[in-house]
Amino acid sequence: MAKSQETDDRPPRYLAKAAFNRLFAVLAERGYQVLGPTIDQEAIVYAPIRSVEDLPRGWTDEQAPGKYRIVRRDDEQWFGFVVGPHSWKRYLFPPLTTVSKADKTADGWQFKSADDSPPKQAFLGVRACEIAAIQVQDRVFLNGSFVDPVYQRQRSQSLIIAVNCTQAAPTCFCTSMNTGPECQSGYDIALTELPEGFVVETGTPEGAAIVADLETRPVEADDLGAAKIARQQAVDQIQRSLNTDGIRNLLLGNLNHSRWDDVASRCLSCSNCTMVCPTCFCASVEEVADLSGDHVERQRKWDSCFSIDFSYMNGGEVRDQIRSRYRQWLTHKLASWIDQFGTSGCVGCGRCITWCPVGIDLTEEVAAIRGATQ
16 A cells, blocks of 8 residues: 555556546555545545546536636546545545443453454545645654554545546645645556646556556656646746744744644634644543433544634633634644654645634745744
8 A cells, every 4th residue: 555655667558538437446455445636526636436437537527715616627537626625535534433332241341342344445636735634643653652453444445536636726835835736656556647647656566457448548758748747837827825834833922823823713623724734633422322322432533723622721721712713733743743743734735724614724824924023
């Protein structure tokens, strides 16, 4: 499976769109369930797909702070969109997970872990910023002193088929975070879409074995040139930026800045930003019993530092104001995350900007604090 530092020196190949459905067959033969982009409830989301017919061919997304719409393109490009409300986190760190079970028997309560084996999953259409997000979560759940067994099982069964971005949304700022828009590592297979096919690169032996079963041809110089131009389009379209120089000390050194009050006056504390974020990992645990009281499951579910009860302890909430909750989220994401995991918790995907109902833009908030400080 894909590892963040694995590389493969095999030359790229060219896969015609007419032969793309073969990829679904090869993955099925190897026992993979394919998850990829499709249209549902007027959004491009990630869900099980079975063929190219399920892809959002000819559709794109229009994004801005607090705005998301899908519209028809003037061509039939298959991956001519950016990112939607879903991230791959939902399949590696599920929104709701049973972590253990207990049953009442004549000999007392019997406890057991919920160690169900997940299916093999092939993620089709993973963008560079999303690979970076998966690598961030790898550091959180796999590379520390404690390993999360649920994430470990899901991750070990995943195959990453990346797609290089050929366009960007106005909310993207991956170039500031050095996470895109071109995939550099962390994938099994990477695709760059051209009008009639794809330039295919492999990153692991597993990816190379899958590509070897497809109907490809050697890539030509014209293909490589067209792919480079297509990828550069995304770079040229990126408008937003985030100055990360000294950002940890900037934010942690301005915890009483007036900008926190300003953003609190606009923030709804709805938790949308944390739900769509591909790296946020806050969760809560609760015991759920059946009606008989003889069976109890311990369930972990996504939570958010924007929820007032999340900081409840010793009879009260530690962060009982929106100001303190937004400050906690932003300083953790961009500052103290570096202390914990050696990396930023932001990959520049822009989802938190797009899906904020009031259009709060974290790049503007950081710039305001930096500008006032200077």
